[in-house]
Amino acid sequence: MTTATPNPEELTRIQAILAGHHDQFHDLIRPYERTVFAMALAMLKNEADAEEATQEAFLKAYRGLAAFRAESRFGTWLASIALNEARSILRRRNQFPTDSIDSSDDEQPGISPALLRDWREIPSESLERAEVRSILRAAIDNLPVLYREIFLLRDLEELSVNECASTLNITVSAAKVRLHRARMLLQKELAPQLKHLNPKRRWFPWS
Amino acid sequence: MVIDCKHVWDAISSYIDDSLAPETRELVQKHLDHCNICSAVLDSTRNILILTGDDRVFELPTGFSERLHARLDEQIRALRPSQDA
Ligand SMILES: [Zn+2]
Numbered sequence: 547m548t549t550a551t552p553n554p555e556e557l558t559r560i561q562a563i564l565a566g567h568h569d570q571f572h573d574l575i576r577p578y579e580r581t582v583f584a585m586a587l588a589m590l591k592n593e594a595d596a597e598e599a600t601q602e603a604f605l606k607a608y609r610g611l612a613a614f615r616a617e618s619r620f621g622t623w624l625a626s627i628a629l630n631e632a633r634s635i636l637r638r639r640n641q642f643p644t645d646s647i648d649s650s651d652d653e654q655p656g657i658s659p660a661l662l663r664d665w666r667e668i669p670s671e672s673l674e675r676a677e678v679r680s681i682l683r684a685a686i687d688n689l690p691v692l693y694r695e696i697f698l699l700r701d702l703e704e705l706s707v708n709e710c711a712s713t714l715n716i717t718v719s720a721a722k723v724r725l726h727r728a729r730m731l732l733q734k735e736l737a738p739q740l741k742h743l744n745p746k747r748r749w750f751p752w753s
Numbered sequence: 754m755v756i757d758c759k760h761v762w763d764a765i766s767s768y769i770d771d772s773l774a775p776e777t778r779e780l781v782q783k784h785l786d787h788c789n790i791c792s793a794v795l796d797s798t799r800n801i802l803i804l805t806g807d808d809r810v811f812e813l814p815t816g817f818s819e820r821l822h823a824r825l826d827e828q829i830r831a832l833r834p835s836q837d838a
Contacts, residue, residue: 566833568829568832568833569829571825571829572822572825572826575825579813579817579818579821580808580813581808583808583811583813583817584808584810584811587811588811593814597814597817597820597821600821601820601821601824604821604825605824605825605828608825608828608829609828609832656759656762656763658759658762659762659765659794659797659798660794660797661790661793661794662790662793662794662797663789663790663793664789664792664793665792665793665796665797665800667796667800668800668804670803670804670807672804673804673807673809673810678804679809679810679812682804682805682810683810683811685805686805686810697805701802701805701806702805702806702808704806707770707772722766722767722772725766725770726763726765726766726767729765729766729769729798729801729802730762730765730766730798732798732801732802732805733794733797733798733801736801736804736805737797737798737801740797740801740804741797
């Protein structure tokens with residue numbers, strides 16, 4: 547699991563920014579641009595809105611940098627700002643689910659995964675194919691927003707389960723249940739598609 | 754004690770995060786050692802999480818970074834005009 551301790555280099559940089567070296571903020575956020583944008587895009591499903599949300603999130607982070615508490619990681623803090631930005635856009639669009647859906651959610655029966663006799667590993671290089679990216683994107687887009695959020699925080703932003711729970715303001719056990727469903731839904735949707743792609747199209751060097 | 758496939762599926766996510774209680778983990782592990790179906794569920798889930806969690810799945814629009822940093826610059830200059838002389 548990811549440790550909750552902040553990266554010392556980042557802390558030094560943050561202190562320098564707060565002491566007046568404002569331009570260092572550019573370098574501070576560079577490693578996070580892609581993931582923050584990816585999370586915003588997966589939440590909002592619209593490139594222009596995602597770019598706007600990403601810019602807003604980084605501007606807010608800059609303006610609020612003095613409020614960053616060093617007991618959490620900078621990336622975790624940033625992820626929660628970005629998530630809130632995306633949520634507020636969804637709310638404006640009236641697409642954000644209410645709490646009642648949220649609570650009944652925990653009583654749903656378990657999700658059965660797609661069953662296969664074996665699995666041949668699909669390497670990350672396959673992401674170079676637009677076709678593969680679009681299959682993956684569609685599966686993420688189709689996750690209900692409650693599951694999409696936790697999946698993005700945990701498996702894209704790489705927050706720990708505890709960090710996810712506190713970012714989403716839910717209990718650790720609720721976070722685990724939600725994360726499990728998100729992952730099972732993705733497996734159920736994607737395993738058959740990716741498996742079928744594999745033997746028919748010989749796009750892996752070793753197949 | 755022996756557990757069935759359904760119990761293993763329910764434990765897949767926690768197994769991947771290594772957050773199962775040691776006794777449960779051992780039971781799950783024993784089952785996985787003998788069950789091809791559950792092993793395939795585990796392997797495919799892991800593989801799919803690596804692929805879907807990759808930020809390359811969502812492509813950055815052209816000029817994204819330039820626009821972001823230009824906007825940040827504007828903000829920095831607006832908030833600290835005296836610092837940039
Ligand atoms: Zn089994």
